[in-house]
Amino acid sequence: MKTELIIQNFFNGMSLGSLYALIAVGYTMVYGILRLINFAHGDVFMMGVYFAFYFATLAHMPWWLAFVMAVFGAALLGFLIDRIAYKPLRKAPRISALITAIGMSFLLENLAVVLFSGVPKSFRNVYPDFFNQMIIIGGHTELKRGREVIVDALRIPNVSVVTLIVTAVALFVLWFILYRTRVGMAMRAIAMDIQAVALMGININLVIGFTFALGSALAAIGGIFWAMRYPQIWPYMGFMPGLKAFVAAVIGGIGSVQGAVMGGLLLGILEVMLVGFFPQTAGYRDAFAFFILIVLLMFKPSGMFGKPEIVKV
Amino acid sequence: MNDSSLLELDGITMRFGGLNAVKDFHARINKGEILGLIGPNGAGKTTVFNVITGVYIPTEGRLNFGGIDITPLKPHIITHLGISRTFQNIRLFQDMTVLENVMVAMHHELIEKRGDSILRKNGKNTYGASSMWFWKSVFKIGYLKKEKEIEIKSKEILEKLGLIKYINDKATSLPYGEQRKLEIARALATNPKLLLLDEPAAGMNPSESRDLMNLIRFIKDDFNTTVFVIEHDMKVVMGVCERIIVMDYGQVIANGTPEQIQCNSKVVEAYLGEEWENE
Amino acid sequence: MDRMKLSGRTKFILTTLFVLFMGFILFAAQENLNSYILRIISLIGIFGIMAVSLNLINGITGIFSLGHAGFMAIGAYVSSLLTMPLAQKEMTFILEKVSFPFNTELFSSCPFIFATLAGGVIAAFAAFVIGWPTLRLAGDYLAITTLGFSEIIRIFAVNATGVTNGAMGLKGIPPYTDVWWSWGWLLITILIIGSLIKSSYGRALKAIREDKTAAESMGINVFKHQLTSFVVGGFFAGVAGSLYAHWLTTIDPKPSTLGIMLTFNALIMIVLGGLGSISGAVLGAGMFAFFSEWLRFVESDINIFGFHFEGISGMRMLVFSGLFIIVMIFWPKGLMGRNEITWDGVYKTICKIKKLTKTGEKRLGISGEREGEEL
Numbered sequence: 001m002k003t004e005l006i007i008q009n010f011f012n013g014m015s016l017g018s019l020y021a022l023i024a025v026g027y028t029m030v031y032g033i034l035r036l037i038n039f040a041h042g043d044v045f046m047m048g049v050y051f052a053f054y055f056a057t058l059a060h061m062p063w064w065l066a067f068v069m070a071v072f073g074a075a076l077l078g079f080l081i082d083r084i085a086y087k088p089l090r091k092a093p094r095i096s097a098l099i100t101a102i103g104m105s106f107l108l109e110n111l112a113v114v115l116f117s118g119v120p121k122s123f124r125n126v127y128p129d130f131f132n133q134m135i136i137i138g139g140h141t142e143l144k145r146g147r148e149v150i151v152d153a154l155r156i157p158n159v160s161v162v163t164l165i166v167t168a169v170a171l172f173v174l175w176f177i178l179y180r181t182r183v184g185m186a187m188r189a190i191a192m193d194i195q196a197v198a199l200m201g202i203n204i205n206l207v208i209g210f211t212f213a214l215g216s217a218l219a220a221i222g223g224i225f226w227a228m229r230y231p232q233i234w235p236y237m238g239f240m241p242g243l244k245a246f247v248a249a250v251i252g253g254i255g256s257v258q259g260a261v262m263g264g265l266l267l268g269i270l271e272v273m274l275v276g277f278f279p280q281t282a283g284y285r286d287a288f289a290f291f292i293l294i295v296l297l298m299f300k301p302s303g304m305f306g307k308p309e310i311v312k313v
Numbered sequence: 314m315n316d317s318s319l320l321e322l323d324g325i326t327m328r329f330g331g332l333n334a335v336k337d338f339h340a341r342i343n344k345g346e347i348l349g350l351i352g353p354n355g356a357g358k359t360t361v362f363n364v365i366t367g368v369y370i371p372t373e374g375r376l377n378f379g380g381i382d383i384t385p386l387k388p389h390i391i392t393h394l395g396i397s398r399t400f401q402n403i404r405l406f407q408d409m410t411v412l413e414n415v416m417v418a419m420h421h422e423l424i425e426k427r428g429d430s431i432l433r434k435n436g437k438n439t440y441g442a443s444s445m446w447f448w449k450s451v452f453k454i455g456y457l458k459k460e461k462e463i464e465i466k467s468k469e470i471l472e473k474l475g476l477i478k479y480i481n482d483k484a485t486s487l488p489y490g491e492q493r494k495l496e497i498a499r500a501l502a503t504n505p506k507l508l509l510l511d512e513p514a515a516g517m518n519p520s521e522s523r524d525l526m527n528l529i530r531f532i533k534d535d536f537n538t539t540v541f542v543i544e545h546d547m548k549v550v551m552g553v554c555e556r557i558i559v560m561d562y563g564q565v566i567a568n569g570t571p572e573q574i575q576c577n578s579k580v581v582e583a584y585l586g587e588e589w590e591n592e
Numbered sequence: 593m594d595r596m597k598l599s600g601r602t603k604f605i606l607t608t609l610f611v612l613f614m615g616f617i618l619f620a621a622q623e624n625l626n627s628y629i630l631r632i633i634s635l636i637g638i639f640g641i642m643a644v645s646l647n648l649i650n651g652i653t654g655i656f657s658l659g660h661a662g663f664m665a666i667g668a669y670v671s672s673l674l675t676m677p678l679a680q681k682e683m684t685f686i687l688e689k690v691s692f693p694f695n696t697e698l699f700s701s702c703p704f705i706f707a708t709l710a711g712g713v714i715a716a717f718a719a720f721v722i723g724w725p726t727l728r729l730a731g732d733y734l735a736i737t738t739l740g741f742s743e744i745i746r747i748f749a750v751n752a753t754g755v756t757n758g759a760m761g762l763k764g765i766p767p768y769t770d771v772w773w774s775w776g777w778l779l780i781t782i783l784i785i786g787s788l789i790k791s792s793y794g795r796a797l798k799a800i801r802e803d804k805t806a807a808e809s810m811g812i813n814v815f816k817h818q819l820t821s822f823v824v825g826g827f828f829a830g831v832a833g834s835l836y837a838h839w840l841t842t843i844d845p846k847p848s849t850l851g852i853m854l855t856f857n858a859l860i861m862i863v864l865g866g867l868g869s870i871s872g873a874v875l876g877a878g879m880f881a882f883f884s885e886w887l888r889f890v891e892s893d894i895n896i897f898g899f900h901f902e903g904i905s906g907m908r909m910l911v912f913s914g915l916f917i918i919v920m921i922f923w924p925k926g927l928m929g930r931n932e933i934t935w936d937g938v939y940k941t942i943c944k945i946k947k948l949t950k951t952g953e954k955r956l957g958i959s960g961e962r963e964g965e966e967l
Contacts, residue, residue, distance in 0.1 A: 037732060088921045095656065096924040098735075099863050100917055102856050107913035113906035239847070243743070250736055287747040290740030297733060298725050366809060392811035400809075406802040408930060409795070417795040421811025424796075428811075447820065450791035451784055460792065503811050 004138070004154050009276040010269060015160035017268020018167035019229075022222035023245035024252070024260035025174065026078075026215025032191035032255040033211055035094065039101040040081055041219060042242015043108035046235065048074035048220025049123070049227045050116055056126045063127050071220045078216025079209045087205060112235035120234040123227040131159040131228050163225045170221055171261060177214065178257065187211055191255065244289045251296055253306025262304060267292065319344045319507055319539050320365070320396070325374035327360050327563075334360040336563040338374070342507065347533055347540045349554035351547075353583065357563040358543045359401055362509050366398050367391040379506070381435050393421050393428030393440075397505035399496040401512050401543075405484040411495055412480045415467040418502035423459065467502060473535065474498045474528070490521045494528070501532065507539045508532065514546040522546055526553045551575070559583070603935045611779065618771050630771060631839070632885055637774030638835045639877035641781045642854075643861040644870055645828035648785050650859075651868035651930075652794065653821040654801030656735045659722065661854040662742030663826040665749060666718050667711030667833030668843050668850055669756055672765045674699055674707040675838070680764045684757055691754035704768040708777070708834040715830025716823045718745075723822040727815060742855060749845035761844025762837075769839040777835060778874075781828050786870055788824065797821055801868075860916060866928030875927055887911055 023045055030038045052070035055061045061069065085104050089097045139153025178184035186207045189197045198204050226241060227233050248267040252259025267289055275282050296303065320342040327335040335357040342348055350358050363369045365376060367388040375384045383391055397418075406414050421428065422440040424447075429439040449456045471477045474494050479487055487495060493513055500508055510529070514522045526549055532538050544550045550557060551571045559567040559574060561583040567574055574580050598606075621633060642664065649657050673681070678700040681690050693699045702710075722741045726734055749756040756762070788794055799807040800814050808814050833850070837843045847853055857880065865876025887908045931937075 031732070035732070037735065085917055085921070089924065092924045094731075095650070095867065096863070096920055098656075099859055100920045102859065103913050103916045103920060106856070106909065107917060110906050110910035110913055114910050118906065239852075243739070246736060247740065250733060254732065283751040284747060287744045290737075290744050293740055294725065294737060297729055297737060301729055301733065368805070368809075387813075388808045389811050389813045392809060398809055400806065404803050404806040406799045406806065408802055409798055413795055413798075416792070417799045417807075417812070418810045420792045420796045423792060425811060425813065447793065450793045451787050453787060453791075456791065463792065499810065 005276065008154055008156070009272050011156055011160060012276075013269030013272035014265060015163045015229075015268070016272055017265035018163055019222045019226050019241070019264075020245045020248045020268050021261045021264030022167060022170065022218045023241060024249040024264040025171075025257055026219045027246050028249040028252070028254055028257060028260040029187070029211050029215050031249070032257075033187065033194065033208060034086070034090075034097075036086065036097050036101060037246065038086075038212075038215075039098070039242075040104040040108055041215065042238035042240075042245070043105050043112075044074055044078050044081070044216045044238075045219040045223040045226075045242060046112060046233075046238030047077055047108060048216070049223040049233050049237070050112060051220070052224050052227070053121065053123060053126055053233060054116075066126070067224050070224065071217050074220030074223075075213040075217040078212040078219075082209050082212040083205075087208075109235050109239075116235065118235055120232045123231040123233050127228055131157070131162065133158050135161070157229075159225065159228045163229075166221065166225065170218055174214070174218065174257070183207060183210055240286055244286065247289045247293045251293055251303055253303030256303075256305040259303060259305035317343045319379060321377040322361075322365070323375045323377065325361070325364055325371045325376070327357070327364055327369055328372040333563050335364065335371075338560075338563075338565060340558055340565065340568070342539060342541055344506075345533065345537075345539055346555050347529060347542065347553055349550045349557040350541065350543045350560065351545070351550055351557060352560035352566075356560040358560055359511055360563075361560075362398060362511055362541075362543065365391075365509065366396060379435075379437070381431065386431075389421065389425065390428045390431065392503050392505075393425040394432065395504070395506035396509065397500040397503040397507070398509035399493075399500050399511055399513060401515070403492050403496055405492060405496060405499070407483070407485045409484060410481050411471065411476060411484055411487070412464070412467060414484050414495060414499050415470060415502045416463050418499045419463045419466065419504075421503065470498050470502055473531075474501075490517055493517070493525075497528070497532075501536055501538070505538055507541060510540060510542045510544075512543055512545060514544055514549045517546075519548075522549050525549060529553050598935055598939055606935050614775070618775060622771055632881060634769055634771050634774045634839055636878050636881045637771065637778045638769070638832055638839060639858075639861060639881055640778045640874045641774075641828055641832040641835070642858045643865065643873035643877040644778075644781050644785055645825045645832065646858045647862045647868070647870060647873040648789070648797075648828075649821055649825040651862055651873070652789055652801060653797040653818060655727065655818055655822060656731050657738040657822070657825075658735050658852075658855055658859075659738030659742035660825075660829050660858050661851055662722075662738075662745040663715040663719060663829035664833030664836065664854060665742075665745055665845070665850040666715040667708075667830030668837035669711075669749065669762070669833075670714045670830075671704075671707035671711035671834035672762050672837045672843060673755075674702040674710060675704060675766050675768065676762065676764065677701045677766075684760075684763050685754075687758050687760060688753040694755070704766075704773065704838065708831055711834035712827045712830035715833065716827035719823045719826025719829075720819065723819045723826075727818045727822065739852065739855075742852065746845045746847065746851045749850075756845065759845065761842060761849075763842045765837055765841045765843065767838060767841050769835050774835050774839070777831055781831070782870060782874070785824065785828070789870070793817075793820075862926075864916075864919065864926050866926035866930065868930035869926075869928040869932050871933040872926060872928035872931075879927075883912060883915070884908070 023041065026041050027038060030036055030041070048070050051073040052066050055066035055069050056063055059066070081104055085100055086097060089100055135156045135158065136150060137154040137156070139150045141148050142151050178188060186197065186202050187210070190204065190207060194204065223238070244267065245264065248263035249260040250263070251267065252261070252263025270292060271285055271288055274288055275285050281288075318341050322338055322340045325335055325338040326333065338361060350361065352358055360369065364371050367383070367386050367390070370385065375382060377383070378391075378394060378396065381394060383394065386394075406417065409417070421442070423442055424444070425440070425442045426444060429442045432439045446456075448454075468477065468480070471480060474497065476491060476494060476498060479491065484492065484495060493516075497510065497513065514525050517525060529540055529542065530553060533540055542550070542554065554571060557569065557571060557574045558565055559577070559580045566583060567577045567580045569577070618633075622630060642660070646657075646660050649655050649660075673694045676684075678695070678697055681694065681700065689695070722738070726737045726741070729737060750759050752758070789797070796807070796812045796817055799810065799812060800817055804814050840849075843850060845851065861876035861880045862873050863876070864879055865874070866872030890907045890911050
């Protein structure tokens with residue numbers, strides 16, 4: 001019996017972890033090139049979900065088209081946010097850029113409240129019921145109160161499986177872009193030395209904008225699967241997942257894409273394991289992410305894959 | 314450890330990952346001397362400074378300063394014990410005035426208790442630091458006198474270094490050469506027995522370097538401070554240093570008077586080479 | 593140009609007169625203005641304490657802390673639990689009975705001053721505990737970790753129903769905060785933090801902000817000084833929290849009340865006013881309170897040319913955030929930058945104005961001044 005629970009929780013954790021990973025990657029890429037914590041990232045995640053919602057309901061697109069369009073929409077939004085709010089502050093002190101990011105986060109949340117109303121909406125009807133169904137492995141049927149029920153089985157929601165598959169594909173595409181294309185090479189170079197890259201004649205702002213777009217697209221994918229998992233959507237839904245994803249990125253070593261993925265998966269698994277085996281701690285599950293962060297940073301201040309900063313004196 | 318010795322570096326090795334920045338560095342700095350440290354770029358000179366001042370803890374070896382083993386100590390304590398430095402790239406407190414830059418270097422006298430207890434244990438004079446200074450500073454009890462003292466002493470130092478006219482200007486508004494002098498003034502304000510100067514002549518024209526040479530001699534005589542200088546400008550080194558240590562690839566390759574160094578074939582080969590012939 | 597500087601004694605007299613003048617203004621306000629505006633004035637005082645204390649940590653010492661709301665929450669809860677009458681507590685705590693020691697008469701109905709001090713002290717202690725591991729981290733890691741701690745405090749408040757009444761929060765907190773309490777504490781905050789900044793200690797903190805390594809090399813124990821700044825800032829944040837709780841009269845652990853929103857608001861205040869300036873922080877607090885209230889009109893129904901536009905709720909914050917971003921792009925230094933409003937500065941400005949008008953009068957040939965008279 002216990003083994004089923006462990007496997008189920010592990011799977012569940014991986015699924016949640018992949019969502020954190022998708023969002024975390026966006027944070028870590030932007031931080032890597034700009035040293036900026038893009039607080040608005042979680043809200044792009046939220047906007048992507050709302051795009052999907054309205055494309056499907058108002059524009060009556062088939063669900064798969066709505067999702068794809070939403071991802072593009074979020075990418076565009078990410079690009080625009082950088083262009084409008086962050087680009088003018090490239091040379092400003094770090095704290096100004098950071099505060100602007102916070103302001104942008106506010107702006108997006110309040111924009112959502114004004115446009116979509118603060119009342120939570122249900123995402124359930126947007127996607128086919130297939131995703132809600134479960135794969136049931138093993139177990140046996142029992143007679144309970146006159147009905148046949150399956151007990152002691154491994155229950156895996158289809159959406160979890162799809163999440164893992166889509167995440168793997170998305171991360172593969174990301175890897176391909178980063179390591180097999182010119183743009184990706186430029187992105188990696190900027191993360192190392194932005195001034196040198198500018199001197200090479202590369203259009204920095206375009207590459208930076210592309211990085212934002214890419215990260216936002218991944219966040220939107222994460223958001224859509226998040227909404228399938230927790231079908232209530234509301235303008236502040238991006239706040240906590242965004243924060244936890246950022247914690248995941250820091251745990252993995254801020255600036256490292258592998259770190260963000262590992263950190264996200266690790267966080268998801270640990271969180272689900274905690275609540276799975278100690279249900280009484282459910283209220284504290286959000287605090288748990290920060291707790292892991294603090295403990296980790298005490299022993300490894302640059303995160304799992306981060307490079308320790310050598311003080312150049 | 315004999316009486317004229319101020320600082321002894323015993324077998325200092327500094328390893329970063331696989332790289333030996335400094336290997337088996339032995340040296341003795343005597344009281345009241347002006348000692349030079351030269352070598353090609355990347356020889357490990359600034360690393361030696363960083364080890365002495367506690368920014369790095371050496372992988373191997375020990376440092377003995379006036380009888381005190383300072384190897385494990387943190388930078389602020391080492392400064393309190395009497396070693397101070399300037400930086401290769403000027404690191405002034407940019408948004409603060411010239412006077413404030415110098416005054417802040419005396420703050421440790423008020424507050425560094427742990428440093429004081431180390432001094433006391435080794436039979437040296439203490440500064441009378443205490444944590445009560447926090448409360449005294451906030452409520453301004455018994456504080457104004459000390460503040461005035463600090464201000465007067467700082468102005469004296471600035472006067473001696475010819476910077477008094479810039480006193481209320483922001484540190485960054487000074488011309489380059491004066492900024493370098495300000496860094497030296499700030500380091501002197503910490504009341505050091507040993508002053509480490511990291512390439513103080515960098516970016517200076519010949520007349521400024523001549524002034525610098527006089528300044529270094531002045532520091533030795535007037536402030537009674539031993540000086541240890543890293544420098545690339547050979548005129549300055551040969552003109553002002555009484556003794557020179559030469560480094561290459563993290564190790565000492567020669568140690569002697571300017572005349573001895575100039576004749577040392579290893580040194581000429583490694584470093585001076587054509588450069589000296591052109592001087 | 594020593595003529596441009598005022599003597600220390602003159603400045604002291606001027607400051608005392610100014611404080612008395614402000615006191616008189618507050619008294620006049622209390623007698624004549626309606627309670628709504630008075631509440632805003634009290635709130636500005638509270639925001640001022642919040643901003644000045646955060647400014648000490650972020651603007652002066654250069655510690656990028658995002659955990660300010662956590663300290664305010666501690667101050668809010670501790671002081672409220674102490675001032676609430678026992679009967680009120682028993683009525684409010686429906687999820688779980690009030691836990692020790694707040695279920696005793698000794699720890700109920702306490703005088704406001706003690707409760708506020710207690711809130712500040714406990715918040716300062718929390719700052720010490722949090723600062724100890726956190727301040728060793730590099731800048732951005734520090735930001736997210738302080739944020740994390742602030743969130744942990746909030747989540748703890750949601751779950752520890754015996755102490756905080758969980759998500760329901762505390763209701764019926766005695767409404768002690770008025771313009772005197774808030775501006776009185778603001779004065780104390782400014783005096784203490786200002787005095788700290790204007791001392792050798794303050795120079796050390798600024799040096800740490802400018803260049804940590806150089807500061808360390810000049811004998812400054814960077815960690816201890818950062819921790820001190822953090823704890824002092826935490827104390828006054830706790831005080832602000834206490835005043836805020838007794839202004840709101842109900843508190844809850846929602847992010848918008850005592851969570852991350854509050855930290856962000858405080859950050860906006862000090863950036864608008866000028867990071868690193870006490871007077872900037874106070875002005876920023878005032879600007880923030882003013883604009884948040886003034887912008888309420890964008891949420892009301894509008895009638896233009898006979899067309900009726902219904903007010904949209906949330907529009908106010910939307911416009912506010914938009915304006916804020918525009919300000920950040922064009923004036924990243926804020927109103928004051930790192931400068932302070934000082935008596936010397938005021939005197940210089942007055943002299944300059946006098947000079948300009950005298951020159952103007954001369955040019956226009958307006959008589960009244962003998963020719964060639966120097967100022």
